[in-house]
Amino acid sequence: MPETAVLDPVADRDFRTFDQPWPAREDVRITGVRAIVTAPEGTPLVVVRVDTDTDGLYGLGCATFTQRWHAVVAFVEQHLAPLVVGRYPGDIGDLIRLARFSGYWREGPVGNNAISGLDMALWDIAGKRAGAPVHELLGGKVRAAADTYIHAGGAGVEDTLDQAEEFLARGWRHIRLQSGQAGIGTYGAPPIAGVPRAGAPYPRGWNVGEYLAAAPQLFARARERLGDGVELLHDVHSRLTPKEAVVLARSLEPYRLFFLEDVVAPEHWDRLPDVRAQSPVPLAVGELATSVSDAARLITSGGVDFIRSHISAVGGLTPAKKLAVLAEFFGVKTAWHAPGDTSPVGAAANVALDVTSAAFGIQEGHVYNDATHEVFPGTLRIVDGWLRPNEDPGWGIDIDEAAAARFPAGLSGHDEWAAGVRGLDGGLIAP
Ligand code: MG
Numbered sequence: 004m005p006e007t008a009v010l011d012p013v014a015d016r017d018f019r020t021f022d023q024p025w026p027a028r029e030d031v032r033i034t035g036v037r038a039i040v041t042a043p044e045g046t047p048l049v050v051v052r053v054d055t056d057t058d059g060l061y062g063l064g065c066a067t068f069t070q071r072w073h074a075v076v077a078f079v080e081q082h083l084a085p086l087v088v089g090r091y092p093g094d095i096g097d098l099i100r101l102a103r104f105s106g107y108w109r110e111g112p113v114g115n116n117a118i119s120g121l122d123m124a125l126w127d128i129a130g131k132r133a134g135a136p137v138h139e140l141l142g143g144k145v146r147a148a149a150d151t152y153i154h155a156g157g158a159g160v161e162d163t164l165d166q167a168e169e170f171l172a173r174g175w176r177h178i179r180l181q182s183g184q185a186g187i188g189t190y191g192a193p194p195i196a197g198v199p200r201a202g203a204p205y206p207r208g209w210n211v212g213e214y215l216a217a218a219p220q221l222f223a224r225a226r227e228r229l230g231d232g233v234e235l236l237h238d239v240h241s242r243l244t245p246k247e248a249v250v251l252a253r254s255l256e257p258y259r260l261f262f263l264e265d266v267v268a269p270e271h272w273d274r275l276p277d278v279r280a281q282s283p284v285p286l287a288v289g290e291l292a293t294s295v296s297d298a299a300r301l302i303t304s305g306g307v308d309f310i311r312s313h314i315s316a317v318g319g320l321t322p323a324k325k326l327a328v329l330a331e332f333f334g335v336k337t338a339w340h341a342p343g344d345t346s347p348v349g350a351a352a353n354v355a356l357d358v359t360s361a362a363f364g365i366q367e368g369h370v371y372n373d374a375t376h377e378v379f380p381g382t383l384r385i386v387d388g389w390l391r392p393n394e395d396p397g398w399g400i401d402i403d404e405a406a407a408a409r410f411p412a413g414l415s416g417h418d419e420w421a422a423g424v425r426g427l428d429g430g431l432i433a434p
Pocket residue numbers: 238240264265290
Protein backbone atom coordinates (compact mmCIF):
# COMPACT_ATOMS: atom_id res chain seq x y z
CA MET A 4 0.00 0.00 0.00
CA PRO A 5 1.55 3.36 -0.98
CA GLU A 6 2.36 5.73 1.75
CA THR A 7 -0.19 8.56 2.04
CA ALA A 8 1.31 12.03 2.25
CA VAL A 9 -0.18 14.33 4.84
CA LEU A 10 -0.88 17.61 3.09
CA ASP A 11 -0.44 20.90 4.84
CA PRO A 12 -3.51 22.79 3.60
CA VAL A 13 -1.58 26.02 3.29
CA ALA A 14 2.10 25.33 2.75
CA ASP A 15 1.65 22.59 0.14
CA ARG A 16 -0.67 24.54 -2.11
CA ASP A 17 1.12 25.76 -5.17
CA PHE A 18 -1.61 28.18 -6.10
CA ARG A 19 -4.37 30.22 -4.52
CA THR A 20 -7.78 30.21 -6.21
CA PHE A 21 -7.64 33.97 -6.35
CA ASP A 22 -4.27 34.15 -8.08
CA GLN A 23 -4.17 35.16 -11.77
CA PRO A 24 -5.59 32.07 -13.57
CA TRP A 25 -4.55 32.98 -17.12
CA PRO A 26 -2.04 35.36 -18.74
CA ALA A 27 -3.06 39.00 -18.58
CA ARG A 28 -3.37 40.82 -21.91
CA GLU A 29 -1.36 43.75 -20.57
CA ASP A 30 0.95 44.16 -17.62
CA VAL A 31 -1.42 46.16 -15.42
CA ARG A 32 -2.15 45.10 -11.86
CA ILE A 33 -4.45 46.23 -9.06
CA THR A 34 -2.39 47.67 -6.21
CA GLY A 35 -5.04 48.86 -3.76
CA VAL A 36 -8.75 48.89 -2.94
CA ARG A 37 -10.21 51.26 -0.37
CA ALA A 38 -13.46 52.94 0.58
CA ILE A 39 -14.05 56.69 0.80
CA VAL A 40 -17.04 57.94 2.81
CA THR A 41 -18.40 61.45 2.48
CA ALA A 42 -21.71 63.16 3.20
CA PRO A 43 -21.97 66.41 1.22
CA GLU A 44 -25.78 66.32 1.51
CA GLY A 45 -25.78 64.77 4.99
CA THR A 46 -26.43 61.28 3.62
CA PRO A 47 -23.34 59.06 3.88
CA LEU A 48 -22.08 58.07 0.41
CA VAL A 49 -19.55 55.23 0.03
CA VAL A 50 -17.27 55.18 -2.99
CA VAL A 51 -14.63 52.52 -3.68
CA ARG A 52 -11.33 53.52 -5.25
CA VAL A 53 -9.29 50.84 -7.03
CA ASP A 54 -5.68 51.81 -7.74
CA THR A 55 -3.29 50.22 -10.22
CA ASP A 56 0.45 50.13 -10.79
CA THR A 57 0.00 52.17 -13.96
CA ASP A 58 0.61 55.88 -13.58
CA GLY A 59 -2.57 57.77 -12.78
CA LEU A 60 -4.87 54.84 -13.59
CA TYR A 61 -7.58 54.24 -10.99
CA GLY A 62 -11.31 53.66 -10.92
CA LEU A 63 -14.29 54.68 -8.79
CA GLY A 64 -17.38 52.67 -7.94
CA CYS A 65 -20.53 53.25 -5.88
CA ALA A 66 -20.92 51.13 -2.72
CA THR A 67 -23.49 53.32 -0.99
CA PHE A 68 -25.56 51.50 1.62
CA THR A 69 -26.17 54.58 3.67
CA GLN A 70 -27.71 52.82 6.67
CA ARG A 71 -24.81 50.35 7.08
CA TRP A 72 -21.82 52.21 5.69
CA HIS A 73 -19.32 51.20 8.39
CA ALA A 74 -19.93 47.55 7.54
CA VAL A 75 -19.46 48.19 3.80
CA VAL A 76 -16.11 49.91 4.46
CA ALA A 77 -14.89 46.92 6.47
CA PHE A 78 -16.05 44.50 3.76
CA VAL A 79 -14.23 46.44 1.04
CA GLU A 80 -10.94 46.89 2.83
CA GLN A 81 -10.70 43.66 4.83
CA HIS A 82 -12.34 41.14 2.51
CA LEU A 83 -12.21 42.43 -1.08
CA ALA A 84 -8.82 44.14 -1.20
CA PRO A 85 -6.85 40.96 -0.27
CA LEU A 86 -8.71 39.01 -2.98
CA VAL A 87 -7.93 41.25 -5.91
CA VAL A 88 -4.67 43.09 -5.22
CA GLY A 89 -2.16 41.77 -7.75
CA ARG A 90 -4.86 40.82 -10.28
CA TYR A 91 -5.37 42.20 -13.79
CA PRO A 92 -8.23 44.78 -13.66
CA GLY A 93 -9.53 43.79 -17.11
CA ASP A 94 -10.89 40.44 -15.82
CA ILE A 95 -14.02 42.11 -14.43
CA GLY A 96 -16.29 39.10 -14.78
CA ASP A 97 -13.89 36.74 -13.03
CA LEU A 98 -13.04 39.19 -10.25
CA ILE A 99 -16.70 39.84 -9.49
CA ARG A 100 -17.53 36.12 -9.44
CA LEU A 101 -14.49 35.60 -7.21
CA ALA A 102 -15.70 38.32 -4.85
CA ARG A 103 -19.20 36.84 -4.82
CA PHE A 104 -18.33 33.19 -4.32
CA SER A 105 -15.42 33.69 -1.91
CA GLY A 106 -17.90 34.17 0.95
CA TYR A 107 -19.64 30.86 0.09
CA TRP A 108 -22.91 32.17 1.56
CA ARG A 109 -24.44 34.59 -0.94
CA GLU A 110 -24.19 38.23 -0.08
CA GLY A 111 -26.82 40.54 1.32
CA PRO A 112 -26.86 44.31 0.79
CA VAL A 113 -23.61 44.94 2.73
CA GLY A 114 -21.60 42.52 0.60
CA ASN A 115 -23.37 43.41 -2.63
CA ASN A 116 -22.72 47.12 -2.16
CA ALA A 117 -19.05 46.43 -1.41
CA ILE A 118 -18.77 44.22 -4.50
CA SER A 119 -20.60 46.87 -6.53
CA GLY A 120 -17.96 49.40 -5.54
CA LEU A 121 -15.27 47.08 -6.86
CA ASP A 122 -17.29 46.24 -9.98
CA MET A 123 -18.03 49.81 -11.04
CA ALA A 124 -14.44 50.86 -10.30
CA LEU A 125 -13.19 48.09 -12.63
CA TRP A 126 -15.57 49.32 -15.36
CA ASP A 127 -14.22 52.85 -14.82
CA ILE A 128 -10.66 51.53 -15.24
CA ALA A 129 -11.71 49.58 -18.35
CA GLY A 130 -13.14 52.74 -19.87
CA LYS A 131 -10.04 54.77 -19.05
CA ARG A 132 -7.80 52.08 -20.56
CA ALA A 133 -9.92 51.99 -23.71
CA GLY A 134 -10.22 55.77 -23.88
CA ALA A 135 -14.02 55.36 -24.02
CA PRO A 136 -17.03 56.08 -21.79
CA VAL A 137 -18.53 53.01 -20.11
CA HIS A 138 -21.69 53.25 -22.22
CA GLU A 139 -19.60 52.48 -25.31
CA LEU A 140 -18.14 49.41 -23.60
CA LEU A 141 -21.73 48.27 -23.06
CA GLY A 142 -22.41 48.39 -26.79
CA GLY A 143 -23.07 52.06 -27.32
CA LYS A 144 -26.07 54.31 -27.15
CA VAL A 145 -29.54 53.40 -28.32
CA ARG A 146 -30.83 56.82 -27.17
CA ALA A 147 -29.32 60.24 -26.61
CA ALA A 148 -30.45 60.78 -23.03
CA ALA A 149 -32.50 59.37 -20.18
CA ASP A 150 -35.80 61.04 -19.33
CA THR A 151 -36.13 61.48 -15.55
CA TYR A 152 -38.81 61.91 -12.93
CA ILE A 153 -38.53 64.15 -9.92
CA HIS A 154 -40.18 64.15 -6.47
CA ALA A 155 -42.83 66.64 -5.39
CA GLY A 156 -43.93 66.24 -1.78
CA GLY A 157 -45.78 68.77 0.36
CA ALA A 158 -47.80 68.56 3.57
CA GLY A 159 -51.03 69.47 1.80
CA VAL A 160 -52.32 68.58 -1.67
CA GLU A 161 -51.99 72.16 -2.93
CA ASP A 162 -48.42 72.42 -1.51
CA THR A 163 -47.49 69.27 -3.43
CA LEU A 164 -49.02 70.56 -6.64
CA ASP A 165 -47.32 73.96 -6.23
CA GLN A 166 -43.99 72.08 -6.24
CA ALA A 167 -45.11 70.01 -9.21
CA GLU A 168 -45.91 73.15 -11.19
CA GLU A 169 -42.41 74.47 -10.46
CA PHE A 170 -40.87 71.26 -11.77
CA LEU A 171 -43.05 71.40 -14.88
CA ALA A 172 -41.84 74.95 -15.50
CA ARG A 173 -38.22 73.70 -15.17
CA GLY A 174 -38.74 71.12 -17.91
CA TRP A 175 -39.69 67.86 -16.22
CA ARG A 176 -42.36 65.71 -17.91
CA HIS A 177 -42.62 63.05 -15.17
CA ILE A 178 -43.36 63.93 -11.53
CA ARG A 179 -43.81 61.72 -8.46
CA LEU A 180 -46.52 63.10 -6.19
CA GLN A 181 -46.54 62.44 -2.43
CA SER A 182 -48.83 64.38 -0.12
CA GLY A 183 -48.69 64.41 3.69
CA GLN A 184 -51.17 63.23 6.25
CA ALA A 185 -51.50 63.87 9.95
CA GLY A 186 -48.87 62.29 12.19
CA ILE A 187 -46.15 60.27 10.47
CA GLY A 188 -47.83 60.88 7.16
CA THR A 189 -47.25 59.40 3.75
CA TYR A 190 -43.74 58.50 2.63
CA GLY A 191 -41.92 61.33 0.87
CA ALA A 192 -43.98 64.22 2.26
CA PRO A 193 -43.93 66.15 5.52
CA PRO A 194 -46.84 65.56 7.90
CA ILE A 195 -49.74 67.95 8.24
CA ALA A 196 -49.24 69.99 11.42
CA GLY A 197 -50.91 68.88 14.61
CA VAL A 198 -51.53 65.61 16.42
CA PRO A 199 -55.16 64.83 15.72
CA ARG A 200 -55.55 61.48 17.48
CA ALA A 201 -54.59 62.33 21.03
CA GLY A 202 -56.38 59.29 22.44
CA ALA A 203 -54.44 56.73 20.39
CA PRO A 204 -51.51 54.80 21.97
CA TYR A 205 -49.24 56.36 19.31
CA PRO A 206 -51.00 59.60 18.30
CA ARG A 207 -48.62 60.34 15.40
CA GLY A 208 -49.11 56.88 13.91
CA TRP A 209 -49.81 56.19 10.25
CA ASN A 210 -53.41 55.48 9.26
CA VAL A 211 -53.88 53.22 6.25
CA GLY A 212 -57.58 54.02 5.86
CA GLU A 213 -56.90 57.73 5.69
CA TYR A 214 -54.15 57.10 3.14
CA LEU A 215 -56.35 54.96 0.87
CA ALA A 216 -58.99 57.70 0.91
CA ALA A 217 -56.54 60.59 0.38
CA ALA A 218 -54.38 59.19 -2.43
CA PRO A 219 -57.07 59.29 -5.17
CA GLN A 220 -58.05 62.80 -4.05
CA LEU A 221 -54.45 63.95 -4.57
CA PHE A 222 -54.40 62.59 -8.12
CA ALA A 223 -57.88 63.87 -8.98
CA ARG A 224 -56.77 67.35 -7.98
CA ALA A 225 -53.46 66.89 -9.80
CA ARG A 226 -55.24 66.23 -13.09
CA GLU A 227 -57.39 69.33 -12.50
CA ARG A 228 -54.38 71.57 -11.84
CA LEU A 229 -51.67 69.99 -14.01
CA GLY A 230 -53.76 68.67 -16.89
CA ASP A 231 -53.20 65.51 -18.92
CA GLY A 232 -49.85 66.49 -20.46
CA VAL A 233 -47.72 65.32 -17.54
CA GLU A 234 -46.88 61.79 -16.40
CA LEU A 235 -47.68 61.18 -12.72
CA LEU A 236 -46.06 58.63 -10.40
CA HIS A 237 -46.59 57.61 -6.78
CA ASP A 238 -44.57 55.63 -4.21
CA VAL A 239 -46.43 53.60 -1.55
CA HIS A 240 -43.11 52.57 0.04
CA SER A 241 -44.19 49.04 0.93
CA ARG A 242 -46.87 50.01 3.42
CA LEU A 243 -49.86 48.05 2.07
CA THR A 244 -51.06 44.47 2.13
CA PRO A 245 -51.59 42.84 -1.27
CA LYS A 246 -55.38 43.39 -1.06
CA GLU A 247 -54.99 47.03 0.00
CA ALA A 248 -52.64 47.47 -2.96
CA VAL A 249 -55.38 46.32 -5.33
CA VAL A 250 -57.87 48.72 -3.71
CA LEU A 251 -55.43 51.62 -4.14
CA ALA A 252 -54.49 50.71 -7.72
CA ARG A 253 -58.16 50.54 -8.79
CA SER A 254 -58.94 53.87 -7.12
CA LEU A 255 -56.15 55.52 -9.14
CA GLU A 256 -57.24 54.16 -12.55
CA PRO A 257 -58.98 57.37 -13.73
CA TYR A 258 -55.78 59.38 -13.26
CA ARG A 259 -53.60 57.32 -15.66
CA LEU A 260 -50.47 56.88 -13.54
CA PHE A 261 -47.14 56.25 -15.26
CA PHE A 262 -46.41 53.83 -12.44
CA LEU A 263 -47.34 52.97 -8.88
CA GLU A 264 -44.27 52.06 -6.85
CA ASP A 265 -43.57 49.47 -4.14
CA VAL A 266 -47.15 48.67 -3.22
CA VAL A 267 -46.14 45.82 -0.90
CA ALA A 268 -43.11 44.93 1.22
CA PRO A 269 -40.53 42.48 -0.20
CA GLU A 270 -41.80 39.80 2.21
CA HIS A 271 -44.95 39.73 0.03
CA TRP A 272 -43.38 39.89 -3.44
CA ASP A 273 -44.66 36.41 -4.23
CA ARG A 274 -48.16 37.95 -4.30
CA LEU A 275 -47.21 40.58 -6.89
CA PRO A 276 -48.39 38.60 -9.96
CA ASP A 277 -51.91 38.49 -8.39
CA VAL A 278 -51.78 42.19 -7.52
CA ARG A 279 -50.53 43.13 -10.97
CA ALA A 280 -53.22 41.06 -12.68
CA GLN A 281 -55.84 43.11 -10.81
CA SER A 282 -54.09 46.47 -11.08
CA PRO A 283 -55.17 48.85 -13.85
CA VAL A 284 -51.99 50.90 -13.38
CA PRO A 285 -48.39 49.74 -14.04
CA LEU A 286 -46.43 48.53 -11.01
CA ALA A 287 -42.80 49.46 -10.30
CA VAL A 288 -40.91 47.32 -7.79
CA GLY A 289 -37.39 46.37 -6.89
CA GLU A 290 -35.37 48.97 -4.98
CA LEU A 291 -35.32 46.64 -1.97
CA ALA A 292 -34.02 43.64 -3.94
CA THR A 293 -30.73 42.59 -2.38
CA SER A 294 -29.82 39.87 -4.82
CA VAL A 295 -29.79 39.83 -8.58
CA SER A 296 -31.66 36.51 -8.45
CA ASP A 297 -34.55 38.07 -6.51
CA ALA A 298 -34.65 40.97 -8.97
CA ALA A 299 -34.63 38.52 -11.88
CA ARG A 300 -37.56 36.63 -10.33
CA LEU A 301 -39.53 39.89 -10.11
CA ILE A 302 -39.13 40.18 -13.89
CA THR A 303 -39.80 36.56 -14.81
CA SER A 304 -42.72 36.04 -12.38
CA GLY A 305 -44.91 38.59 -14.14
CA GLY A 306 -45.18 40.72 -11.01
CA VAL A 307 -43.77 44.00 -12.31
CA ASP A 308 -44.09 46.44 -15.21
CA PHE A 309 -40.95 48.36 -14.18
CA ILE A 310 -37.87 46.88 -12.46
CA ARG A 311 -36.25 49.54 -10.33
CA SER A 312 -33.35 47.97 -8.50
CA HIS A 313 -30.78 49.96 -6.59
CA ILE A 314 -27.98 48.62 -8.71
CA SER A 315 -25.28 48.72 -6.03
CA ALA A 316 -27.56 46.65 -3.75
CA VAL A 317 -27.67 43.84 -6.32
CA GLY A 318 -23.90 43.89 -6.82
CA GLY A 319 -23.15 46.60 -9.40
CA LEU A 320 -23.18 47.21 -13.12
CA THR A 321 -22.28 43.63 -14.11
CA PRO A 322 -25.41 42.03 -12.55
CA ALA A 323 -27.63 45.03 -13.41
CA LYS A 324 -26.84 44.78 -17.12
CA LYS A 325 -28.10 41.18 -16.97
CA LEU A 326 -31.37 42.46 -15.49
CA ALA A 327 -31.68 45.01 -18.30
CA VAL A 328 -31.33 42.24 -20.89
CA LEU A 329 -33.81 40.02 -19.06
CA ALA A 330 -36.28 42.94 -18.83
CA GLU A 331 -35.98 43.53 -22.58
CA PHE A 332 -37.06 39.98 -23.37
CA PHE A 333 -39.89 39.91 -20.79
CA GLY A 334 -41.48 43.20 -21.86
CA VAL A 335 -40.54 44.90 -18.57
CA LYS A 336 -39.10 48.42 -18.44
CA THR A 337 -36.24 49.70 -16.25
CA ALA A 338 -36.48 52.52 -13.71
CA TRP A 339 -33.27 52.30 -11.66
CA HIS A 340 -33.44 53.64 -8.11
CA ALA A 341 -31.44 56.86 -7.66
CA PRO A 342 -32.40 59.38 -5.02
CA GLY A 343 -29.81 61.07 -2.76
CA ASP A 344 -28.64 57.77 -1.27
CA THR A 345 -26.90 56.92 -4.53
CA SER A 346 -23.48 58.50 -5.14
CA PRO A 347 -22.85 60.43 -8.37
CA VAL A 348 -20.80 57.43 -9.56
CA GLY A 349 -23.80 55.16 -9.05
CA ALA A 350 -26.01 57.69 -10.82
CA ALA A 351 -23.60 57.63 -13.78
CA ALA A 352 -23.81 53.82 -13.87
CA ASN A 353 -27.61 54.07 -13.99
CA VAL A 354 -27.41 56.42 -16.96
CA ALA A 355 -24.92 54.19 -18.77
CA LEU A 356 -27.54 51.42 -18.59
CA ASP A 357 -30.37 53.82 -19.50
CA VAL A 358 -28.82 54.98 -22.76
CA THR A 359 -27.68 51.51 -23.85
CA SER A 360 -30.75 49.41 -23.00
CA ALA A 361 -33.78 48.84 -25.19
CA ALA A 362 -35.74 48.16 -21.98
CA PHE A 363 -35.28 51.69 -20.59
CA GLY A 364 -38.47 53.13 -19.12
CA ILE A 365 -37.62 56.13 -16.93
CA GLN A 366 -34.80 57.24 -14.62
CA GLU A 367 -35.36 58.51 -11.08
CA GLY A 368 -33.68 61.91 -10.91
CA HIS A 369 -31.91 63.63 -8.04
CA VAL A 370 -30.56 67.19 -8.17
CA TYR A 371 -27.26 67.07 -6.25
CA ASN A 372 -26.25 70.09 -4.19
CA ASP A 373 -23.22 72.28 -4.94
CA ALA A 374 -21.10 70.52 -2.30
CA THR A 375 -21.62 67.18 -4.05
CA HIS A 376 -20.49 68.67 -7.37
CA GLU A 377 -17.38 69.99 -5.59
CA VAL A 378 -16.57 66.58 -4.05
CA PHE A 379 -17.37 64.68 -7.27
CA PRO A 380 -16.25 66.72 -10.30
CA GLY A 381 -18.14 65.46 -13.34
CA THR A 382 -21.39 64.73 -11.47
CA LEU A 383 -24.19 64.60 -14.04
CA ARG A 384 -26.69 67.45 -14.18
CA ILE A 385 -30.34 67.12 -15.17
CA VAL A 386 -31.21 69.64 -17.89
CA ASP A 387 -34.88 70.11 -18.83
CA GLY A 388 -35.59 66.75 -17.20
CA TRP A 389 -32.96 64.92 -19.30
CA LEU A 390 -29.81 63.14 -18.10
CA ARG A 391 -26.98 62.66 -20.56
CA PRO A 392 -23.92 60.50 -19.80
CA ASN A 393 -20.43 61.96 -19.66
CA GLU A 394 -18.39 61.35 -22.82
CA ASP A 395 -15.05 61.25 -20.99
CA PRO A 396 -13.36 57.83 -20.51
CA GLY A 397 -14.85 55.64 -17.79
CA TRP A 398 -17.58 57.37 -15.78
CA GLY A 399 -16.04 60.79 -16.37
CA ILE A 400 -16.39 61.42 -12.62
CA ASP A 401 -13.57 62.05 -10.14
CA ILE A 402 -13.41 62.55 -6.38
CA ASP A 403 -11.67 65.39 -4.56
CA GLU A 404 -10.68 63.63 -1.35
CA ALA A 405 -9.77 66.86 0.46
CA ALA A 406 -13.25 68.20 -0.28
CA ALA A 407 -14.80 64.83 0.67
CA ALA A 408 -13.09 65.02 4.07
CA ARG A 409 -14.84 68.31 4.80
CA PHE A 410 -18.18 66.45 4.82
CA PRO A 411 -17.72 63.62 7.35
CA ALA A 412 -20.43 60.98 7.62
CA GLY A 413 -22.46 60.38 10.74
CA LEU A 414 -25.68 58.56 11.49
CA SER A 415 -27.83 58.76 8.40
CA GLY A 416 -31.28 60.29 8.69
CA HIS A 417 -32.38 57.29 6.68
CA ASP A 418 -31.83 55.05 9.72
CA GLU A 419 -34.41 57.04 11.64
CA TRP A 420 -37.23 57.04 9.09
CA ALA A 421 -36.70 53.40 8.16
CA ALA A 422 -37.32 52.41 11.77
CA GLY A 423 -39.81 55.16 12.47
CA VAL A 424 -43.05 54.13 10.79
CA ARG A 425 -45.60 53.04 13.39
CA GLY A 426 -49.34 52.59 13.32
CA LEU A 427 -51.78 54.32 15.67
CA ASP A 428 -51.37 51.39 18.07
CA GLY A 429 -47.59 51.93 18.20
CA GLY A 430 -46.62 48.82 16.25
CA LEU A 431 -43.76 49.17 13.74
CA ILE A 432 -44.76 48.67 10.13
CA ALA A 433 -42.69 48.27 6.97
CA PRO A 434 -41.19 51.62 5.94
MG1 MG B 1 -39.12 54.18 -3.77
